[in-house]
Amino acid sequence: MNVTTGKTPLTLQQAASEETVSHLPYQPLDKPLVLSGEPLVVIEPTKSWVALGLRDLWAYRELLYFLIWRDVKVRYKQTALGILWVVLQPLLTTLILTIFLGKLARVPSDGIPYPLFVYAGLLSWTFFSAAVTSSGNSLVGSAHLITKVYFPRMIIPGAAVGARLVDFGIAFLNLIVLMIYYGVGVTKAIFILPLLILLVTLLTLGIGMWTSALNVKYRDVGVVLPVFMQLWMFASPVIYPSSIVPQKYQWIYNLNPLTGILDGFRSALFGQEINWDALSISTGFTIALLVYSAYAFRRMEKNFADIV
Amino acid sequence: MSSIIKVEKLSKQYRIGARQTSYGTLRDKISGVARAPLAALRGRKHADTTIWALKDVSFEIKTGEVVGIIGGNGAGKSTLLKVLSRITEPTTGRIELYGRVASLLEVGTGFHPELTGRENIYLNGAILGMKRTEIERKFDEIIAFAELDEFLDTPVKHYSSGMYMRLAFAVAAHLEPEILVIDEVLAVGDLAFQNKCLGKMGEVAKHGRTVVFVSHQMGAIAQLCNKALLLNQGAIVKEGDTQRVIDYYMNEVSSGTSAGFTAGSQPGKEIFITSAQALDSEGNKKSYFSHKEPIVIAISCKINRWLPTSLMGFFVRDSRGRKVFTTNNPDWCKLGQNNKEVRITATIPLAFLVPGKYVFTFAVTVPNVGVVDLVEDVLPITIIDAGSVFSAYDGGDYGCVFANCDWKS
Numbered sequence: 001m002n003v004t005t006g007k008t009p010l011t012l013q014q015a016a017s018e019e020t021v022s023h024l025p026y027q028p029l030d031k032p033l034v035l036s037g038e039p040l041v042v043i044e045p046t047k048s049w050v051a052l053g054l055r056d057l058w059a060y061r062e063l064l065y066f067l068i069w070r071d072v073k074v075r076y077k078q079t080a081l082g083i084l085w086v087v088l089q090p091l092l093t094t095l096i097l098t099i100f101l102g103k104l105a106r107v108p109s110d111g112i113p114y115p116l117f118v119y120a121g122l123l124s125w126t127f128f129s130a131a132v133t134s135s136g137n138s139l140v141g142s143a144h145l146i147t148k149v150y151f152p153r154m155i156i157p158g159a160a161v162g163a164r165l166v167d168f169g170i171a172f173l174n175l176i177v178l179m180i181y182y183g184v185g186v187t188k189a190i191f192i193l194p195l196l197i198l199l200v201t202l203l204t205l206g207i208g209m210w211t212s213a214l215n216v217k218y219r220d221v222g223v224v225l226p227v228f229m230q231l232w233m234f235a236s237p238v239i240y241p242s243s244i245v246p247q248k249y250q251w252i253y254n255l256n257p258l259t260g261i262l263d264g265f266r267s268a269l270f271g272q273e274i275n276w277d278a279l280s281i282s283t284g285f286t287i288a289l290l291v292y293s294a295y296a297f298r299r300m301e302k303n304f305a306d307i308v
Numbered sequence: 309m310s311s312i313i314k315v316e317k318l319s320k321q322y323r324i325g326a327r328q329t330s331y332g333t334l335r336d337k338i339s340g341v342a343r344a345p346l347a348a349l350r351g352r353k354h355a356d357t358t359i360w361a362l363k364d365v366s367f368e369i370k371t372g373e374v375v376g377i378i379g380g381n382g383a384g385k386s387t388l389l390k391v392l393s394r395i396t397e398p399t400t401g402r403i404e405l406y407g408r409v410a411s412l413l414e415v416g417t418g419f420h421p422e423l424t425g426r427e428n429i430y431l432n433g434a435i436l437g438m439k440r441t442e443i444e445r446k447f448d449e450i451i452a453f454a455e456l457d458e459f460l461d462t463p464v465k466h467y468s469s470g471m472y473m474r475l476a477f478a479v480a481a482h483l484e485p486e487i488l489v490i491d492e493v494l495a496v497g498d499l500a501f502q503n504k505c506l507g508k509m510g511e512v513a514k515h516g517r518t519v520v521f522v523s524h525q526m527g528a529i530a531q532l533c534n535k536a537l538l539l540n541q542g543a544i545v546k547e548g549d550t551q552r553v554i555d556y557y558m559n560e561v562s563s564g565t566s567a568g569f570t571a572g573s574q575p576g577k578e579i580f581i582t583s584a585q586a587l588d589s590e591g592n593k594k595s596y597f598s599h600k601e602p603i604v605i606a607i608s609c610k611i612n613r614w615l616p617t618s619l620m621g622f623f624v625r626d627s628r629g630r631k632v633f634t635t636n637n638p639d640w641c642k643l644g645q646n647n648k649e650v651r652i653t654a655t656i657p658l659a660f661l662v663p664g665k666y667v668f669t670f671a672v673t674v675p676n677v678g679v680v681d682l683v684e685d686v687l688p689i690t691i692i693d694a695g696s697v698f699s700a701y702d703g704g705d706y707g708c709v710f711a712n713c714d715w716k717s
């Protein structure tokens with residue numbers, strides 16, 4: 001590198017060209033830039049079978065954090081009760097369901113007080129459905145980012161799920177209060193709870209990534225999703241126990257990946273027997289879906305900026 | 309110095325046309341299959357409705373270079389920036405980047421109106437690829453640059469657009485990548501702030517970082533860049549020294565009208581400019597003049613319906629895009645009459661414009677109301693140095709006019 005220091009007297013011609021910045025000699029970098037033989041980034045059209053780009057994802061983990069933080073912060077700005085809504089929303093639903101289903105329709109609840117039973121179900125269901133819906137619409141809603149700046153696109157549906165997980169955490173605190181109120185003690189089955197939360201998060205991520213990518217191209221997905229989620233709620237043990245499903249249909253019911261998760265959630269909390277059949281189906285389904293979604297997402301990703 | 313950006317045979321194809329609009333719906337897809345089952349089977353989608361936004365573009369940029377990309381609308385400038393900043397993928401070809409890239413295709417990407425200035429600095433910084441520790445380190449510098457410290461905890465939705473832009477640019481200006489890719493972001497804010505941004509970018513360049521810059525402002529390109537690429541219809545037409553590429557572009561842009569400017573009939577306009585020519589003192593049409601001869605600009609206008617408050621004039625730009633002067637015809641108001649063709653001349657005195665290339669913009673306006681007719685950047689002329697005091701600095705920038713100052717000693 002050629003570094004000139006000190007001022008030498010300028011000729012008239014140099015003095016004239018001094019005006020144009022473009023003719024100035026450039027100062028070296030503060031710390032010299034070391035260029036390795038290998039390029040840092042290679043931009044090429046992707047091949048049909050693409051890598052997941054997990055390293056890139058890791059490098060952008062702070063962005064994931066900031067997007068989650070933004071989602072949570074923005075959602076409760078300009079609301080008088082703020083984050084309290086996270087707790088109030090399922091509580092009010094619980095109250096309504098307790099009156100209509102628990103008291104009037106006398107839906108059984110496997111020996112657990114119905115409010116507690118339904119709150120536990122709603123808690124995980126609300127997380128699941130809200131996270132699927134918001135991550136499904138997340139890419140379309142972030143068009144302004146996608147067309148202007150690069151970062152691994154998976155962060156967008158990921159952040160949508162993450163933000164709902166924060167809500168879930170807050171609403172979970174309320175569950176603890178309810179359990180103390182009803183005097184329900186925990187057993188050692190509680191240790192499986194973190195795994196169940198991980199499982200439902202991964203399932204959500206799998207569905208969220210796939211639907212969000214499809215939604216970029218086919219906006220129908222965004223319309224169908226809420227209807228589908230409503231249907232799914234009635235097909236899952238949210239407001240009723242899976243024990244009311246007749247024994248001979250139980251295996252069909254278990255094919256719903258949410259059956260194992262929601263049942264498992266209650267079993268872990270209330271110390272009941274865990275439905276291992278359903279839970280293994282859930283786990284297998286979740287892993288397969290997650291892998292498929294991740295690759296499908298990467299394949300569709302390259303067109304996002306052009307069609308979103 | 310070694311190359312920090314290597315672009316090899318880069319091409320980008322876009323699908324356009326009615327059937328392949330911005331996004332499809334499932335129903336379209338199904339009905340499309342029903343309508344053209346064969347095409348669907350072959351997996352072909354209207355091969356004729358594609359365009360190449362970039363075609364076989366190859367170039368290299370060395371560390372520390374500041375490269376301007378110029379070209380008309382649809383030349384592929386923005387597509388090139390989008391591919392360089394990994395927003396969209398090339399169809400074929402390859403780019404090797406030997407450094408971290410930050411792209412500024414817009415300032416304030418991801419700003420959320422509900423969040424405060426402070427919160428948006430963090431969010432925007434993260435989106436642009438800054439680490440949280442890096443943002444924390446530069447935080448005070450950013451707010452000082454934006455001159456907004458008292459509004460730091462106000463949601464940005466309450467900001468004026470100028471404040472918003474200042475904050476947005478302040479974050480962007482503190483990025484420290486090895487390669488900075490910038491698209492037209494300088495066309496924001498008030499003039500003083502624009503100059504501050506230009507200064508900041510010049511500083512970035514002086515620190516040896518590589519900058520790729522797209523702008524319509526030839527002045528900014530000429531001031532900042534030491535190399536330029538001219539794109540036309542997705543291909544590189546010319547590359548090299550900024551001034552030479554800009555000269556070439558200015559010539560190209562106006563080449564269709566180099567023999568003067570003529571317009572067809574425009575019955576919809578009250579008054580319009582029918583032709584403009586550059587003549588020497590004997591009345592010969594020319595596009596090259598010596599700096600020692602006067603230039604006669606002859607303009608013809610058709611008045612369909614006279615507007616008593618109108619004015620007619622023109623301005624001149626140099627090859628750096630700077631406006632040199634504006635002049636209005638003082639006797640225009642005496643011409644008023646419906647359905648009349650008028651011819652006027654304006655003489656630019658000798659030894660006024662310094663050697664270089666110039667283009668003219670002619671306009672008929674009603675002050676404070678609007679533009680009646682506008683003919684932009686036409687009638688390119690070149691003034692050749694016939695032995696002026698500046699001939700020693702060939703190609704240097706010594707201003708636009710001979711001031712003919714009265715020096716005494």
